[in-house]
Amino acid sequence: MKKSNILLVAFFGFNLISCTDEPVDFQQETGELIEVEERNxxxxxxxxxxxxxxxxxxxxxxxEYDASGEVFSIARLSYNAADLLVSIKVSSTDGIVFYEEGFTYDNANRIIQTTVSASDEDYFQTNNFTYNPNATITSSTEIDGEIFSKTFVLNPNSIITREIEDGEVIYSVEFNNLLPISKTNFGNTSTFSYLEEGSESYAFVNYFGGNPNNVVLYYNDLGLAVDQFTDKLISKIESNFMTEEYEYTLNGDGFPLTKKYYVDGELSKESIYTYK
Known part of the structure; x- marks a missing residue:
């Protein structure tokens, strides 16, 4: 049971997809990241x-703006004293919150519960996570009184590498240390390629204490989360069904100034980074 999340499109979406093998253009611009504009x-x-x-x-x-430039939603993110993401609230232009996510952590800064609510759809979802002694995490999702369960399996490095639902492996991931090199979903394997230089100016995993398992539990989905495990720049994700590529321009520190995302050669997303 996958968690719906409109911010996958509004913000995090451009990290879920994946740069051509053309030379990377470096430009001298450094500083703290202050803004990212994404065009879909x-x-x-x-x-x-x-x-x-x-x-x-x-x-x-x-x-978030529509094609005509009109604002249709504003999302605000909040963090706790440990700099962990604890809430996302999305409101309309009149300030009324219509979508909200919340995150609860244990004393080890591991996610133990997430909640999703959409007031305009009268929707509420709770995901509870239990850390078991046999190197697994049980996910229990309640939606409108119905319970859906799945299991995440950890490798010897205590990183989630498999997602099991109804006794069937939904996703499995192969790593080189902490770097994902492939993911398999129902027999279809996608392979990852990375640039030798450069890195993301912000790493999604850092919003959750640097714990990649928290990213999996945020999405409640290993397949969506695995692309977020590292700040290395993905150059290509390739499977039997499609090829996803990025084209970057990097600044003098090796951080992106621009990023273009292509699906089977067609431009799908473009991101423009501004630094202070």
Whole structure:
């Protein structure tokens, strides 16, 4: 049972997909990341735009615009004293919150519960996570009184490598240390390639204490989360069904100034980074 999350499109979405093998263009610009503008394309035309404001290398607010430039949602992110993400609240232009996510951690800064609510759809979802002594994590999701369960299996490095539902392996991941090199879903394997130089100016895993398992539990989905395990720049994700590529321009510190995402050669997303 996958967790719906409109911010996968509004903000985190461009990290879920994956740079061509063309030479990377380095430009001399350094400083703290303060803004990312993401343009989403459909048929060669801009479909929507999101602008994310950062403070201390963490996203604070995401404003979503339609193709005509009208604002249709504003998301605000909050963190606790340990700099862990604890809530995402999405409101309309009149300030009314219509979508919200919350995150609860144990004393080891591991996610033990997430909640999702959408007031405009009268929707509420709770995900509870139990850490078992046999190197597994049980996920229990309640939606409108119904319970859905799955199991995440940890490797000897205590990193989630398999997702099992109804006794069937839904996703499995192979690692080189902590770097994902492939993921398999129902027999379809996607392989990862990375750039030798450069890194993301913000790493999603850092919003959860640097614990990649927390990223999996945020999505409640190993397949979505594995692309977020590292700050290395993915150059290509390739499977039997499609090829996903990125094209980057990097600054003097090796952080992205621009990032273009292509699916089977067609531009799907473009991100523009601004530094202080």
């Amino acid at each position: 394309y459909e048929g060669g035309e801009i479909e929507s735009v999101s602008i994310t404001k950062f403070n201390d290398q963490r996203p604070q607010m995401v404003t």
